[in-house]
Amino acid sequence: MTKYARDEFDRVPETSARQGVHRAVAESRRRSLAPILTAGCVALAIGLVAFLILPKLGFSAGQAAAVGDNATATPSATSPASPSPAPTSPEPTATDPAATDPAAAPSVTPSIPAAGVDKTQPVTIYNGTTTAGLASRVGGTVSSDGWILGQTGNWGGVPQQTSVIFYSDAEQKGNAEALGTLLGIDTLVESAEFNLPLVVVLGPGFQ
The missing domain is CATH 3.30.70.2390 (Alpha-Beta Plaits)
Incomplete structure (x- = not known):
């Protein structure tokens, strides 16, 4: 209980609709949903047009798929080619020094035949x-x-x-x-x- 006397604003009919702050909140929520509903309706309309009208204009599902494939294949066609591995040099092989440098060939000294031995004497x-x-x-x-x-x-x-x-x-x-x-x-x-x-x-x- 308050110390102030009741006046005419304290008497609110029980059957009357709510007014004041509650009503303002409800109206603001309706306004915020309106753009979303509008966008949904526009998207639905575009989908119906694409599904019903475009086939009649000559666009088929196969052509649309081909266009999609070309769009996906284009980046790979223009992508730079992977670098090929550099050629490896052959491993060095051992060579005969005598074949490349005649001076490196071993000198062959003719052997002096030993004096003949005749054991029939x-x-x-x-x-x-x-x-x-x-x-x-x-x-x-x-x-x-x-x-x-x-x-x-x-x-x-x-x-x-x-x-x-x-x-x-x-x-x-x-x-x-x-x-x-x-x-x-x-x-x-x-x-x-x-x-x-x-x-x-x-x-x-x-x-």
């Missing part, structure tokens, strides 16, 4: 030591190496200080060197005294 062996059977034992070594074994026996000449191989002439020098390598004898003497191509005299200290 008979080899005579004398034992100039006090070891019995030494000439026969050395003769077996010479025969096993492929030489033709001549006479074997004890040495009856001037006593020798070391083992010696006598060869008759220069043609037998290669044979004498081969025998010296086989028997470990370094002393080689050319002599025609024996009338034999090769003579081995085993001296003191021969093993």
Whole structure:
């Protein structure tokens, strides 16, 4: 209850329509919906025209689809081509230096043929030591190496200080060197005294 006395504005009929602020709010809401409804009606009308009238003017659904496809294909046709990969250089291969640089070719030195060894020449062996059977034992070594074994026996000449191989002439020098390598004898003497191509005299200290 208020302290003021009631007046004529406090008496509101129960059946009367509401007025004042409530009415203004309702009217503003109706005005805000009007543009939306108008736009919806316009869009519906355009859809009906496109669906009913355009086919009669000669536009078909296939042509519309073709136009749509061309519109979507245009950007890809004008898009820049993707860069192609750069060509790769071939891997270097190993080459023969002699093929590219003649100076790099290895020099071939002709081998000097060794002096011919004729093992068909008979080899005579004398034992100039006090070891019995030494000439026969050395003769077996010479025969096993492929030489033709001549006479074997004890040495009856001037006593020798070391083992010696006598060869008759220069043609037998290669044979004498081969025998010296086989028997470990370094002393080689050319002599025609024996009338034999090769003579081995085993001296003191021969093993």
